[in-house]
Amino acid sequence: MTRVISKLMTAGLTVILLTGLAAPALAQADTTTDTVTTTKQAKGESAIKISAVETPYAYFSTTSGIKRLSTLTGWPESLTVDQLKDDDYMQKLQASHPENDADTMDSIRQQMLLMAENLPNFNLQKSYIANMLDEAGIESSDTTADSSANNMVISIYMTLWEAMMSVAHSAGIMDQAAMSQYYQNTVIPDLKQLNAPDAVITLYDPTDFSDEFFQKLITSVFDPAYKNLTTNFSALADLSPEEFLKINLAESVNEQKKLMLTPLIDFTTKLPDGSYKLKGIVLSEFTFISTGLPAEVTPTPTPTPTPAKAQPVTVRYVDEQGKTLAPDQLLTGELGASYHSDALDIPNYTLTKTPANATGTFTSDAQTVTYVYAKPALQTGSAAATVDPVAPKGTVIYATKKIGLYRTATFSKKQVKRWYAKKSRTNRPMFVVTGYAKSKNGVKRYHVKDVNHHSKTAGKTGYVTTKRAYTAPVYYAKKHAKITVINPAGVNGYAKQNLTQKRAHYRQGQVLKVKRIVRHNLTTRFVLTNGRYVTANKQLVQAGKVQMPKQIKTKHAINRYTTANLTRKNRHIAKHTTLKVTGWAYSNANNFNKRDTLRYHVAGGYITANKHLVRVVK
Known part of the structure; x- marks a missing residue:
């Protein structure tokens, strides 16, 4: 459950019942939603403190009993929150177990911290599914919870089936015809039992696939599913193909569904000091893999032994x-x-x-x-240090220059996980501040999570600089008399401060007059002179009046394209042609390996803004 539940805590959820997926809504989608939403405890319930978190695991059932499969090799069964926050401790732990993937270890560490910090904010007497529905504004009845759980385990079912087919194909146990027969006899009935939409049921039915497409499906879908599963649970890689193919798909997802419908408080264990330990089962995407568990039997979690008394x-x-x-x-x-x-x-x-x-x-x-x-001693003049203001935890920042995302708070080339190129304002890479740390020299760093959802970097975690010359808050903090809409898709005006009850749409380039600025959770909104609320996200609006060309004339013959990346040519435009500019955009919007380039939007598509090829008329 780790992917969906971590998103639940950091960004709020929108339930998409057609696919059963849960999608976070962050700053990039601020024309319709908020940056951070937190579900509070029900009235009369007190929050608990999570002081320790078990490392992720799943249950693996066989006819000989239930075993625990750990995601990470060699890690302790549980870690305290203090240990998780200790960079030196965690680096030594990771160095002592190089068999674990470094990015995976770092990601799991951050997930454990997020769970410890955010789980108490939810109604622990309700299930994960019920909390998710409450977050989305949907009444969490038994019927809606059961239906939503069905939708969510469908994708888990398909992943397990894909992994099984990868094993069957590589071992030569099943060809396409045999897989088709298995799909008809087992998968389709199971999916119908889960009330899966017909579109999902027919999506991967191998029956009518061409040989070429079937081979692509094996390499691009089935094999990666198996690799991902065995990377997370290395013990599964030790199973023979025959043993692997005994995985019972229906039982596996039914047990997973039960855990999704279990009250969150059941995943905690009270410790002698009054704080709680969180069970690692909630940190695993696959919580149950069954090869021999009888139907309707729920595993009994491993009891936590009563610890010996220790002095504070x-x-x-x-x-x-x-x-x-x-x-x-x-x-x-x-x-x-x-x-x-x-x-x-x-x-x-x-x-x-x-x-x-x-x-x-x-x-x-x-x-x-x-x-x-x-x-x-008091420092004056040049000796006094200038400290950059630090963005609050939970807020969104973006990079204004080229920056690196590092594995540790002490920056070096060896610690770089990836670079983010300098981008134009609307395309700047965004991060949620999830914590803070200091380098060995005492320099403060942000610990962040990449929230660029349309990029391959989405979800990566690490450390970035806090220097305002490189990173800055995404939201305006002060009122400006005028703002210009710069988002290519425009922004909406709303009747409510939480950006609900849409009342107007403002196109790119439109200048709006501002009456005041207000705070909403960890974001801000501009209140226009007409009383409507619009986002204060700097990627979507810009203070002042932004001047852009209204008309250009071609100096040379150029092409018009369907996309801002100048792909899919749809017209050739002759030299000395005058064109009306209706907007603008930048190339490489979601590719942070490359810088971006301005394009003009004209009737029918995009053209270059290169001054050697076009001239601004007005």
Whole structure:
């Protein structure tokens, strides 16, 4: 459930019942929705604190019993939130198990942190599905919850079937005819039982595929499904083809569906200090893979043993005279478990001494960790440092120059996960700030998640600079007298601050007068002089009046194209032709490996804006 539930917590969900997929709605879609939505606890219920998270696993059932399949090899069964936040600890853990993919480990680490932080915000007495429906504004009755769960497990069913067919083909057990027979006898009845739409049922039916298309299906769909499944659960790769083909698709998704309909509180275990441990089953996309479990039997989760008693660790923050500068913090955990304490940023003081026992393990004796601070000498003139303002956690930022996404907060070429090219305003890469960290030299970094949903980079996590010369908030913070719509698709005006009840559409290039700016959750809205609300997203609107050409004349013969990437030529335009410009866009909108180039939108398509080829008339 990890992909959908993490999206649920970071962005809010829209339930698409035709496909059963859950899609996040972030800043790029701000003409119709908000950036971050949080479902609160039901009235009268108190939030819980998640202090530990089990590493992801799934249940694998055979006739000999139920086993746990771990996603990562060699990781502890659970990690504390403090450990997950400790870059040094996590780097050592990852280095000690190089057999795990580095990007996968980093992604799972961030998912565990997001779950720990955001799960308590939901109604834990309701199931994951019910929370998702509530988030989408749909009444979560038993009928709608069951139907939505059906829709969601359909895609899981298809993935398991694709992996099975990959194994059957590579082992020479099934040819196309045999797969077609299996599909007719097993898959179609199962999908109908799940009330799958006819379009889904016929999508991968191999019966009428040509030989060429069937081979492409094997290499581009079936084989990647198997690779993904065995990458996440390496133990499945050890199964023989015959054993793998015994996977019971219907039982697997029925058990998964039951977990989706289970109250979220059942996925937590209360610890002696009053906080909770989150079960790793909720972090796995595949929560149940069955080869021998009888129908209607729900597995009993592995009981958490009662830990031995451990004494707490008291963390103190004092000046050089022993005066308390900040309230003490009390760390608790299981006997033998690791603890990690943090220094605080205390105004007008600098840390002078980091204690040797800043990290350690809980013992049967009480321990004290003391951080010592002193007032620094006053700096003036050029010696005073200028600190860039930092965007709040949960808000969206974008890159204004070429930047790197790094694996750690200490930047180096070896730690670069990928580069993002400098892009024009409407195409700048966006990130949600999910946390903060500091480099070895104390330089603050954002921990972010890539939210460019139409790009191949979507979902990547890592660290980026906090310098305002490179990254900036996507939303305006101050009122401007006028704004210009720059989004090629325009923006909508709404009656409500949450951008509902559409009242108008404003085209690209239209200048709007602003009365004031208001905040909505972690975003802002401009209120126009006519009382309507529009987005304050800098990728969609720009402060002031933006001047763009209204008419151009060709200096040379050029072509007109269907897309802003100048592909699919649809007309040849002669030299000295005058054209009316109706808008503009930039190439490579979702490709962050390349910079982008301005194009003019004219009747029928797009043309170059190269000054050597066209001349602005007015």
